[in-house]
Amino acid sequence: MPRTTAETRKQPDTRITARLIGRIKSLISTGAVSPGSKFPPERELAKEFGANRASVRQALKVLEIMGVLSQHVGDGTYLSESAETILxxxxxxxxxxxxxxxxxxxxxxxxxxxxxxxxxxxxxxxxxxxxxxxxxxxxxxxxxxxxxxxxxxxxxxxxxxxxxxxxxxxxxxxxxxxxxxxxxxxxxxxxxxxxxxxxxxxxxxxxxxxxxxxxxxxxxxxxxxxxxxxxxxxxx
Amino acid sequence: MPRTTAETRKQPDTRITARLIGRIKSLISTGAVSPGSKFPPERELAKEFGANRASVRQALKVLEIMGVLSQHVGDGTYLSESAETILxxxxxxxxxxxxxxxxxxxxxxxxxxxxxxxxxxxxxxxxxxxxxxxxxxxxxxxxxxxxxxxxxxxxxxxxxxxxxxxxxxxxxxxxxxxxxxxxxxxxxxxxxxxxxxxxxxxxxxxxxxxxxxxxxxxxxxxxxxxxxxxxxxxxx
DNA sequence: TACGATTAATTGGTCCAGCCATAGTGAAGC
DNA sequence: GCTTCACTATGGCTGGACCAATTAATCGTA
Missing domain, CATH: 1.20.120.530 (GntR ligand-binding domain-like)
Structure with a gap:
């Protein structure tokens, strides 16, 4: 009986990654970061959000896979012009x-x-x-x-x-x-x-x-x- | 899981998180993990995939935000029954x-x-x-x-x-x-x-x-x- | 024996510190 | 003016550590 119980579960407080995604979403919706432009560096975002860089990286990675942004080593993180591959x-x-x-x-x-x-x-x-x-x-x-x-x-x-x-x-x-x-x-x-x-x-x-x-x-x-x-x- | 050439091939574009998502996708498509059942613990996946736990967590977090799976502290990671919220x-x-x-x-x-x-x-x-x-x-x-x-x-x-x-x-x-x-x-x-x-x-x-x-x-x-x-x- | 309480082990959540690889920058040298 | 090269900034990745929640095992008592 591999059937386990994962449905009756409470999700008390929002995990930090989800919150960080919300913060990043705000950066976009408020126009602090516009399509095509660069985000602050990860280390800076971490400090600003009061979170660890690993957590910030989780949030950024989610958005990168979705195609919302793209990251480039040695350069920075850029907001996509449009979310072509998002689906x-x-x-x-x-x-x-x-x-x-x-x-x-x-x-x-x-x-x-x-x-x-x-x-x-x-x-x-x-x-x-x-x-x-x-x-x-x-x-x-x-x-x-x-x-x-x-x-x-x-x-x-x-x-x-x-x-x-x-x-x-x-x-x-x-x-x-x-x-x-x-x-x-x-x-x-x-x-x-x-x-x-x-x-x-x-x-x-x-x-x-x-x-x-x-x-x-x-x-x-x-x-x-x-x-x-x-x-x-x-x-x- | 057998290693394929696509995984060992050097490919600057394919970051490890994307590859890990592919590996997890394989776990699902091969039936190694069926809907509703539990994934191996993060530490175990990391060892099996030859990656760090932080990287595995990035991949898992992407899938969790998409609604593909859900994670529960002290319990484990479960594959969703269906991807209700995936879009x-x-x-x-x-x-x-x-x-x-x-x-x-x-x-x-x-x-x-x-x-x-x-x-x-x-x-x-x-x-x-x-x-x-x-x-x-x-x-x-x-x-x-x-x-x-x-x-x-x-x-x-x-x-x-x-x-x-x-x-x-x-x-x-x-x-x-x-x-x-x-x-x-x-x-x-x-x-x-x-x-x-x-x-x-x-x-x-x-x-x-x-x-x-x-x-x-x-x-x-x-x-x-x-x-x-x-x-x-x-x-x- | 039965059952509640305590303890231990497991597991995801978060943080820290560090090192590497790459890309941009600017100075040095031709 | 051009190339070269060291330096810096930035993302990519690793290892380890500790916390918090959950579950399972153990113990104690009625």
């Missing part, structure tokens, strides 16, 4: 802990991405369209599986960016990253033609400012990809 | 760093939640319906602003749960938490009647297995809430 680790552990299946990830995509494609059709800039076009070219020219998956990712990424919603952008970047990492272990038997065809159709719909078409094509695309993956790897 | 901190910092406005959070809700409500109408169990009903009752009986916001959150939470998609469930729990935390600082002038009316309509649509109505009502609900908030707090 990567969490999504990874979500898959691990909650045993999220590929099916559930695909379902999330199916639920959200068509809507995002529709928004992209309304909002895409000339630059977005160019990025989309380049992603299609890259996919056509791709020689290795890895190249192809990267191009695939770039296409969807461009759509999320064009949708103008940063939360969804970051969320789906993480989800796609997780999915592609598992897909890259598959064979290369998965058809290249069909995804490419759908990408072209989606691109045409976005360029033609046709949200409904974009939505519908994206839906077909994801459904198709899911089915293809299901056939080539039925155990999952 | 909380990231979303918080997303708002801080990328300066995500309430508008963008509302837009995300507007993009996703109607679809989730539609799914809920298709999949909701009797238990889900009961939870929704109770949330409405709680909101009717609420006396303080805090009570009301909690009941509000519970209603939407029940919908996400009923939608059957855990990723969206966690994502929107985090978003709502962030939004409500900022809304709770508002006055209580915001109307209670209108959200409650929409909740009832959404509930009826879900109970009546009418996805289209659920989608439409949810859309109206969020739009309405956004506009109310905009009026009472125009600066944001």
């Amino acid at each position: 990567n680790e969490p999504i990874d552990f979500l898959v691990l802990l909650d045993d999220l299946s590929q099916h559930e990830l695909f379902e999330t995509r199916l639920m959200m991405e068509p809507e995002l494609a529709a928004r992209a059709a309304e909002r895409a800039t000339a630059e977005d369209l160019s990025t989309l076009r380049n992603a299609i070219f890259s996919m056509e020219r791709s020689k290795t599986v890895r190249e192809r998956l990267n191009a695939d990712l770039a296409f969807h990424d461009a759509i999320f960016r064009a949708s103008g919603n940063r939360i969804c952008h970051l969320l789906f970047k993480s989800i796609h990253r997780t999915l592609l990492m598992s897909m890259s272990q598959l064979s290369d038997r998965v058809s290249l033609d069909r995804p490419l065809m759908f990408h072209r159709k989606i691109y045409d719909a976005i360029r033609g400012r046709n949200p409904e078409d974009a939505r519908r094509c994206m839906q077909q695309h994801i459904t198709d990809a899911r089915d293809l993956l299901g056939k080539s790897h039925p155990s999952n | 909380n901190e990231p979303i918080d910092f997303l708002v801080l760093l990328d300066d995500l406005s309430q508008h963008e959070l509302f837009e995300t809700r507007l993009m996703m939640e109607p679809e989730l409500a539609a799914r809920a109408a298709e999949r909701a169990t009797a238990e889900d319906l009961s939870t929704l009903r109770n949330a409405i009752f709680s909101m009717e009986r609420s006396k303080t602003v805090r009570e009301r916001l909690n009941a509000d959150l519970a209603f939407h939470d029940a919908i996400f749960r009923a939608s059957g998609n855990r990723i969206c469930h966690l994502l929107f729990k985090s978003i709502h938490r962030t939004l409500l935390m900022s809304m709770s600082q508002l006055s209580d002038r915001v109307s209670l009647d209108r959200p409650l009316m929409f909740h009832r309509k959404i509930y009826d649509a879900i109970r009546g297995r009418n996805p289209e109505d659920a989608r439409r009502c949810m859309q109206q609900h969020i739009t309405d809430a956004r506009d109310l908030l905009g009026k009472s707090h125009p600066s944001n």
